[in-house]
Amino acid sequence: MAHLASSQFQALRIAVLTISDTRTLETDTSGQVLIDGLTAAGHQLHERAIVIDDIWQIRARVCQWIADSNVQVVLLTGGTGFTARDNTPQAVAPLLDKQVDGFGELFRQVSVAEIGTSSLQSRALAGISNGTLVCCMPGSPNACRTAWSKILLEQLDSRTKPCNFVPHLKRLDAEAAVCCGSRS
Template identity: 50%
Template sequence: MSHIDENAKMESLNIAVLSVSDTRNSSDDRSGDVLEERIKTAGHNLAKRDIVRDEIPEIRKKIVDWAADPDVEIIITTGGTGFTGRDVTPEAIEPLFDKRMDGFSAMFHKVSYETIGMVTIQSRATAGLINGTFVFCLPGSTGACKDAWDNILKGELDSRQRPHNLVMLMPRLTER
């Protein structure tokens, strides 16, 4: 089991949050608010935050720009992972992945099943690596964002988590 090594130094990461929605704006982006609050409470920095429409070119442009920005180490998206016609976040982002993180989707569904049951099959949550930047694509519900952060991301993005965490890999992500 994982545990937090209280003697280890906590490394604050620069995390960007992108909400994908045709209907939300900065005043009612509750999922983005949930992620921002949790990121800051965990001791990380909110590097950037924005909202884009459910349009593949808009999503891709923002992700490519942020993945190229040295001040962004992690990107978390919320929204657009369902099955309706306008849900296009995986289609926008997965072709950009240098490497997929299939285990994230598996763990997300395990955690989500404990909260909402079989409805979790309606999510296409995904994750991967783009230009040395971890990208996590979450559903747009506040519950899904809480589940993903509290049960997966919070620990994996904590440099003190032992025996392993994603932060330990970061210096080597762009090796060739």
């Protein structure tokens, strides 16, 4: 599997979506944790948005980014619990071509050290659709920090051996990469 790693870092174009009925860009600390992590790692923020916890609004925004030839990763925070307003998993799952079953499993495993058996109440999930990795995480800043630092940081780094997700993501053509690179 060593062929799935590269010796050079490849910056990815990442979109961040916060699902919340109450947060604004100014109060969205979870989305900001993800943005801080991805930019510190050398990736580019394509776009940031907030939608209410509504299946159709979540799907509409995620579909837009999955179809966008300049978005390689979509990170979602919020709506993964068990309340009546937690709709992210059922909104996103039908959009995925392939599920990354290990993402939710690993997230809950690494979360045990921080929140104990409460980690069972996370319906974190991930998958790939149209060459776009879509990852759904809980809405707390600590959960986003855990997911980023203990899973995503390595798996979105093209140098991680023996393998990472980068070879499975859509490629940006040179013109699009230059154009989009100037938008950040």
